[in-house]
Amino acid sequence: MSADIQKQLQTLSDDYQKLQGDLQTNVQSRQKLEAQQQENLGVQREFNTLPDTSDPSGTGQIYKLVGPVLLKQDKNEAMLAVTGRLDYIANEIKRIEEKIEGIQEESEKRKMEIYQIQSQAQAAGAEDQAQAA
Amino acid sequence: MASSRSGGGPSMRVLEMEKMSLEQLKAVKEQADLEVNLLQDSLNNVRSATSRLELASSALQDLSLRPQGKKMLVPLTASLYVPGRLDDADKVLVDVGTGYFIEKTMAEGKDYCERKINLLRSNFDQLVEVASKKKSVADEAGVILQAKLKQVAPSP
DSSP states (O other), X not given: OOXXXXXXXXXXXXXXXXXXXHHHHXXXXXXHHHHHHHHHHHHHHHHHTSOSXXXXXXXXXXXXXXXXXXXXXXXXXXXXXXXXXXXXXXXXXXXXXXXXXXXXXXXXXXXXXXXXXXXXXXXXXHHHHHHHO | OOOOOSSSXXXXXXXXXXXXXXXXXXXXXXXXXXXXXXXXXXXXXXHHHHHHHHHHHHHHHHHHXXXXXXXXXXXXXXXXXXXXXXXXXXXXEEEEETTEEEEEEHXXXXXXXXHHHHHHHHHHHHHHHHHXXXXXXXXXXHHHHHHHHHHHXXXX
């Protein structure tokens, strides 16, 4: 195999490796987002089971943990915050999924190129041997 | 390549795997093993979450039996306790996640724990099903891989 082809193969496989690494980190961040989405959905479901009017005397008061203190919070405000977060997370998931798809396409392309170069090199090698014999 | 893995029963899958090359089969087996491990991890997580909730539930049950004004020792750290008196056992603060807490009555708090436990149980059962299916795929791939390796090996 000539040094030229070897070099080409090397750069291609480096690219491929890098793409695989990218893929891994993106898949991980999507998993994290999904976990956050589940948690927020759980909170939303819990808010929805609360009585509509938050009577000042009774239960159903929502508190938010800010640093080490619990702050009283209005139910509507809290629900708005959670829906906002869910929207944001859904958008992020969509964005990362598109990114993952792009990376997968790219790495598939690299793989095919590597295959092609390898099989070409093999064919050339076989020819050389035939001539030598 | 082998993307049509969903259709057909186990026999279909075996036939499909019989047709694969050694490299492909190895890749399939590795992938299946990886997924089995991942599912096993999630199962463990669900199990520990369930046991935490069960602990909370039993603590609530315990608390609800004490009368108001009951003297008790409150742990500040694992080894430091201060005397205290039970003020109001009917109102509890429930951590619903992402930094939000909701004040509930004792009954509502117990109900919350029960609901969460039931939710986790049903998730757990679903996960067990998926995990056992994946495990059988991994095992099948392993068996076929072994058979193929044997076919290749004894011809030196």
